[in-house]
Amino acid sequence: MAAPRRSTTQPSSRHANAPKPPPAAAPKPPPAASGPPGPSAPPQAPPPPSREAVKVWQGIFNGGPYTALKMVQYIVQASGNSTAKFVAEPVNTTKGVTNRVIATRNIRDMAPVWAYNTGRCTSFAIKAAYELGRYADRDGKPIYNFAIYDLEGHRIARCLQTATVIDSSSTISGGAFVLPEGHWQSFEETAARWKFKSSESSFERDGNVSGKVARSSGALSHEEAMIMCLNGVESSIKYSIPTLFRSVPLNGTAQYHGLITWIPHKRCIDLVPDMKYKKRKFVIQWAKPDHKGRVDENNLGNENDLAICVTTMEDFVKVHGGPYGEAQWAADGINVFSGEMFAAAVELWGFPKLNNFLNAPA
Incomplete structure (x- = not known):
């Protein structure tokens, strides 16, 4: 069978030279809806x-309580004074x-005061920064690089690479x-909102009536942050x-107890x-002298009162x-230091009494 012949037919010159039709016009957008413009899209939630x-x-x-006890002990030891001397003169021995x-x-x-199980917000931030600093990617490069910031007396850590924030509160x-940069965030321990500014590695604070930034907080070294914390403990040592x-339950939201x-x-x-009813409490009270140094004997406890106070605590x-209460109370030996203070107080002031204010108005 013969192979088929290739067609020799050519398009006519009339069709070859015909002008091409113009491209179809893009459809017009529908008219905008009447009325006021709708709200802008909410900012994207951080990952x-x-x-x-x-x-x-x-x-x-979970590992330990929020406490200043270990820091007080650390300051007292640095002063060279005994626990008994501190109880007798808390300000003079630590100032x-x-x-x-x-x-x-x-x-x-x-x-x-930071590397173990107890402490305050600064201890929390520094310890977390060190623990997370051990994590590396497949190439062995650190994943986290935290800086510490002071937000009006409350210290937090923020990672410069991942924007992760460690805030004990x-x-x-x-x-x-x-x-992320540009997101305003409220922190439980401060009255203002804060926004991170990457170009300056600092936190900006709002709350100024003029609408301008009221304050900026730059990164602190770990030493600077810890000294700020200890100075805060020292300044309040007389009062609290x-x-x-x-603890953190299964839902992941922090809970506070006694x-x-x-x-x-x-x-x-x-x-x-x-904590919701701070006036409802027990008070272990030692007798206090009046302005002339006299002590009302009716306020003095006895051995039975002492036993009641110890058992109540x-x-x-x-x-x-x-x-985790019992483990947290034993963490870093803070219960031992508290016991030393208690024994010194009994030696100085006599036996305490227990006052019950659990039925006080909220």
Whole structure:
């Protein structure tokens, strides 16, 4: 069979030279709806924090209470004075010790007040920064690079690479969170909102009537942050040495339990079962002299009162310390230091009495 022949037919010149039709016009957009413009799209929510950031935050939170007891002990030891001397003269024995003695130390020398299980917001931030600093990517490069910031007396850590924030007072589920540049964030321990500015590695504060930035907080070294914290403890040592028990339940949101507060200038220890009702409490009270130095004998306790006070404090930790109360009270030996203070107070002021204000108005 012969192969088929190729066609030799050519298009006519009339069709070849015909002009091409113009491209179809784009459809017109529909007319805009009448009425006022709708609200602008809400800002995109930040991404969730990493699993290791949440794990570290919750581990520190559960591992020990918020407390100044270890820091007070550290300052007293740096002063060279005994616990008994401190109880007798809390201000005179500690005044200026942080700046005079501790400020020359590096952060590793200050490990007792941040590297273990107890502390305040600064301890929390620095410890988390060190723990997360151990994480590396597949190439061995660190994933996290945290800087510490002071937000009006409250210290937090923010990672310059991932924007992860470590804030011990966080009420966000999981604790750790991501704060990109330009997002305003409220922190539980401050009255203002803060926004991170990457170009200056600083936090800006709002709240000024003029609408302008009222304050900017730049990054601190770990030593600077810790000295600020210890100075804060030192300045309030006469009025409050708190220990607040805490835990993270399964829903991931922080919970706070009972509060034990030594108040040296009042010669007492407050035991508050519920932070929502701070006036409802037990008070372990030593007799105080009047302005002439006289002590009302009716306010003096006896050995039975002492036993009641000791038992009440032990039971308070068990009942109102939350699921980790007893372990948190024993963490870093803060219960031992509190016991030393208690014994010194009995030696100085006699036996205490227990006052019950659980039925006080809220």
